[in-house]
Amino acid sequence: MFLSSRVKLANESVTLKTNQQVIKLADEGMHVYNMTAGQLPFKPIKEFIECVSKQTNFLKSYQYAPVAGFPELREKVISYTEKTRGIDFSYSEEEFDAVISNGAKHTVYNVLGTLIDPGDEVILIAPYWVSYPEMVQFWGGTTQVVKSHSFDGFIPDIEDIKKSISSKTKAIIINSPNNPTGVNYSQAWMKQFGEFLLEHPDIVVISDEIYHEICYYDPKPEFFYKFYPELLARTIIVDGISKSLSCTGLRIGWCVAPKKLTNALTKIQGQTTSGANSLIQRALIDFDFSSFKHFLSPVKEHLRRNADYLREKFSAHGLSKCWYQSTSAFYFVVDFKRTPYFEKNYADTEEDKSEEISSKLLNQHGVALVPGSDFGAPNTARMSIVLEEAPFNEAIERLSLFLGN
Numbered sequence: 486m487f488l489s490s491r492v493k494l495a496n497e498s499v500t501l502k503t504n505q506q507v508i509k510l511a512d513e514g515m516h517v518y519n520m521t522a523g524q525l526p527f528k529p530i531k532e533f534i535e536c537v538s539k540q541t542n543f544l545k546s547y548q549y550a551p552v553a554g555f556p557e558l559r560e561k562v563i564s565y566t567e568k569t570r571g572i573d574f575s576y577s578e579e580e581f582d583a584v585i586s587n588g589a590k591h592t593v594y595n596v597l598g599t600l601i602d603p604g605d606e607v608i609l610i611a612p613y614w615v616s617y618p619e620m621v622q623f624w625g626g627t628t629q630v631v632k633s634h635s636f637d638g639f640i641p642d643i644e645d646i647k648k649s650i651s652s653k654t655k656a657i658i659i660n661s662p663n664n665p666t667g668v669n670y671s672q673a674w675m676k677q678f679g680e681f682l683l684e685h686p687d688i689v690v691i692s693d694e695i696y697h698e699i700c701y702y703d704p705k706p707e708f709f710y711k712f713y714p715e716l717l718a719r720t721i722i723v724d725g726i727s728k729s730l731s732c733t734g735l736r737i738g739w740c741v742a743p744k745k746l747t748n749a750l751t752k753i754q755g756q757t758t759s760g761a762n763s764l765i766q767r768a769l770i771d772f773d774f775s776s777f778k779h780f781l782s783p784v785k786e787h788l789r790r791n792a793d794y795l796r797e798k799f800s801a802h803g804l805s806k807c808w809y810q811s812t813s814a815f816y817f818v819v820d821f822k823r824t825p826y827f828e829k830n831y832a833d834t835e836e837d838k839s840e841e842i843s844s845k846l847l848n849q850h851g852v853a854l855v856p857g858s859d860f861g862a863p864n865t866a867r868m869s870i871v872l873e874e875a876p877f878n879e880a881i882e883r884l885s886l887f888l889g890n
C-alpha cells in the first residue's frame with residue numbers, strides 16, 4: 486500500500502508517544518504523575534448534565550443536525566461571544582455567522598481549509614499549540630514561526646511578526662490565553678497588534694480563544710478587535726466547550742466569523758463530517774451559558790493553589806528563572822536551559838535536549854511532561870497544573886529535586 490505524501494510528511498506527536506509511555510509504565514506498576522493533560526479532572530456542571538439528560542428523550546437528538554449547527558445554538562454562540570468579549574457584531578457592515586464543529590480543533594482545521602492554497606504562509610507564534618503546523622501542512626501551506634521567550638513573559642514582539650511577513654502570508658494564528666505558556670497577551674499588546682493589522686489589510690487572523698474563560702489571575706484576556714472593530718471583518722474567533730465546561734470528549738467547538746468564511750466552512754463540513762453531535766448541541770441550546778462562571782470559580786481557585794505551590798517550591802530550589810508566572814489556561818512552560826540541572830549536565834550543548842530530559846523525568850521519577858520539541862520551543866517542557874492538589878504537590882516536589890539544587 487502506498488501512502489500519500491501528505492501523510493508521510495506529518496510528524497508523529499511526541500505528546501502521544503509520551504502518553505503511550507505513561508500507560509506502559511503505569512501498567513508495569515510505576516506511580517506516574519501525568520502532567521501532560523489538557524483537560525480538567527472534573528465532571529461538567531450538574532445543570533449541563535441535566536440538559537443532556539433531558540435531550541436524550543427526543544428523537545431529534547439522535548438525528549442529523551444541520552451542517553452548520555442548529556440555528557438557535559449559532560445565535561446563542563454569537564451573542565455569548567459579543568457579551569464575553571465586549572463587542573457588537575452589528576457595528577460592522579459585514580454579516581457574521583457561527584459554525585458548530587466537532588471541537589475547536591476541527592474548527593481550526595476547517596478554517597485553514599477555507600483559507601490556504603498550496604504555498605500560502607501562515608504565521609505562528611512559538612511556543613505554539615502542537616496541532617497548528619501539522620494542520621497548515623495538511624492543507625499545503627507553510628509556516629513562518631515567530632518566537633517568544635520566558636524572559637519576555639512569552640509575549641511576542643510585534644516587530645518580529647512584521648519581519649515574518651512575505652508576499653505569501655495569508656493568515657496569522659494567535660492563541661491568547663495560550664497553550665502551552667499559560668499567559669494571555671496584555672491590552673497594550675492587543676492594541677499594538679490591532680495597529681499592525683490595520684497596516685496589513687490582506688492578513689486574516691485566526692484567534693483561538695478556547696481558554697478565554699480560564700484566567701485565574703487578573704488582568705483578564707482582551708482582544709484586538711475590541712479596540713478596532715473593523716478588524717472583525719477578517720477575524721475568525723474560535724471557541725468551544727472542551728475547556729470552559731470540562732467536556733473534551735463531547736466534541737463541540739465553533740467559530741464566529743464573516744459569513745463569506747462560514748459559508749465556505751459549511752461547504753467543507755457538509756462534504757466531510759456533516760453537522761456536529763445533535764444531542765450535545767440541543768443540550769447547549771437549553772443550557773444557561775452564564776453558568777460557565779459559576780462552574781469555573783472553584784476550578785480557578787484550584788489552579789491558583791497549584792500555581793502558588795509551584796512558585797514557592799521552584800523558588801526554594803533555585804528554579805525561579807526557569808519559568809514565567811502564568812495566569813491562564815492549564816499550563817506552565819519550564820525552561821530547562823535556565824535550571825541548575827541543565828547547567829550541570831548540558832552546559833556546552835546547543836542541541837535540543839527537551840525529549841531526553843523529559844524522558845529521564847518520566848522513566849526515573851515518574852513525572853510526565855510534554856517536551857518542547859513538539860511545540861517549537863527547544864529545551865523546554867509543558868507542565869499541566871490541573872492535577873488534584875496532593876498528587877500535584879508530590880509531582881512538583883520530585884520535579885524540583887530533579888531540576889533544582
Ligand SMILES: Cc1ncc(COP(=O)(O)O)c(C=O)c1O
Binds near residue numbers: 523733738
Ligand atoms: C490552543 C488549543 N486550541 C484548540 C484546542 C482543541 O480543543 P477541542 O477539544 O475543542 O478540539 C486545544 C486543545 O487542547 C488547544 O489547546
